Amino acid sequence: MRWLLLKDLQILRRSPLQAVLLVAYPVLIAVLVGLAVSRGPEKPRVALLNEVPSNARVSLSGKRLPSANVQRRICAKVECVHVDSRAEALAEVESGSVMAALILPEDLVNKINSLATLSPGTPKVEVLVNESDPLKASVVDDKIEALLARANLTLAKRIAVEGSRYLNLVIEGGNLPVLGGGIHILGLEASAHILEAIEPALPPGPLKVALSQVTDFARQASENLDIAGPLITRLAQPIAVEKVAVGGSSPPLETFAIAVAATFSLAFVAVLLVAGSLALEREENAYPRLTRGLVSTTALLGEKVLLGIVVGLVVTILMLAGLTIFVPLEWGRFALWLAAIVVGGASLAAAGAALGAAAREVRAVSLLAFMVTLPVAFLSLVPSGTVGQGLYDAIKVITALFPFKPALEAITAALEAGNGGVATPLLHLAILGLAYAVIARLALRRFTRV
């Protein structure tokens, strides 16, 4: 077996372009996919026309927010392109240089401030959207809706606090500031006490009964309106969010991206190399000569899987070593990395052997291996909840039948503690590896036909 392995490595060395492509291409794809999954979408460019006077301040419930805060919050979520007029904003949107324009009108702050008064206005902002591209329009809608929802929530909380303050004033009494002065509010509690004090001085009769009813009302109102305060506060955010992680811990995005990149490299190297190498035995007419007593078919298959493991291991470890320049990895878990890469590589190589036994020519086999590996790899990255349940179930079945996803799970778990166990994906890989080896062994029977 070692002489065949040496021969395959010699052939690989003799084809530097092929070897470079075999290694460089998966690494390139791996890096691109890693970048894609580790970075969110770019911020959309949005033109911002801020007509609010610079000295205007949002003031709610006694809290004053500098207006720059609003602008800074908006520009943290989108890439702001500052414009000076509505016409300029419109031109920017029409030309497509920005995805949308957000116009904050001059009276926005005043209208917001009025929300906490007895005569609230309706603050409005204007959004100009170029809907020629439905995808862009959808992204902008989502972003701006999220921004406004956040702003509305902040304001609603402040309004609720202010509403509670007014309610407390009605219950407990106090000073209501009006136009720089103040109006004294007696309050329901004080009113009830005064009425209770007056009530014994009145002679029995309809007036006393009526006063007693008013006293009861004042007492009951002051007692029951106490619970209205928390209700008003809850109105601002009726549903509180309590996030509970279930179904395993989610790895940090960087670790997951590295695992994706490593698995892509391992998968492409192992599957393409083994499939191509096995097809080469047939293309060079060497297969019948080899299996005519020199090596058994099973030994030949074992040699190809070993080739996939060795080259896949070298490429993947080199890649991980290179990535440690940018992201710290836990080298103390190297034994687990090794186990995940070796078992994953073996299973992927067995799948490559099954594909390699399917066709006579190296080119056809390489194309087939590529056509199978790439879509399965991408399907393995589809998160639950992003597609319909039926489709997701189908994807789960497909990805469970190819070693990419369990290899990804094993490598993710091996890279960092707390990303789930390594044992289950390794067992999954071992079962798939055996199954593919059996398929490859059966398919190799066709090779004996001359």
Next chain:
Amino acid sequence: MVKRFGEREALRGVSFEASPGELLAVIGPNGAGKTTLLSILAGIQGADGGDVETGDGAVGWVPQQAALYRRLTVEENLLLFARLERHEDPRASVEEMLELTGLGERRGEIVARLSGGNQQRINIAIGLLSRPSVLLLDEPSVGLDPRQRARLWEFVAGLAGGGTTVIFSTHDIQEAERYGNRMLVLADGEALFDGAADELREAVRREAPEAADRDFETAFVAYLQHQGH
């Protein structure tokens, strides 16, 4: 020997013997069963009926298309197969084969850069690594120019002269007549003739007298037609 592929009978009870040092030419048109016969003799395929007895020595097999690694050098190819044959001293065996094939000077050359004739010589040399007492050559001269062909047959004749039984297939009647001591004529899996070249000429004259004055190939085709093929 009998061999069937589904409904089709590729070999219909073909039987023959070959002696040490004999050059047996298996001739016949395309699809006659020549490659199937040789692959069964080589052990690549099993027969549906019949036995192959080869005595004590090994059987060397040289397939029709060179079974070589074209990206390896001449020496690397020979060394690989010598190692797989578990030779005690694989490098000595390589030297022996390089001398036998006359390719010692080109040992370091990548096989893909060699001519078809030289590739075929290495193909045969690999078949000889097992030091066979019987060498099977499946259409060994296909694709070779006349000069390469002559060198190939000189080489093969040398092997037969050393006591190796050589069984080769060809569809070229003139090549079979020139280089074979004996001819086995196959057509549609059936053995039509087994004997020396002179005997075949006589049989052709007898069975197809109208073509007796034509060249041997034309007369042979007429003979096959008379035999119903």
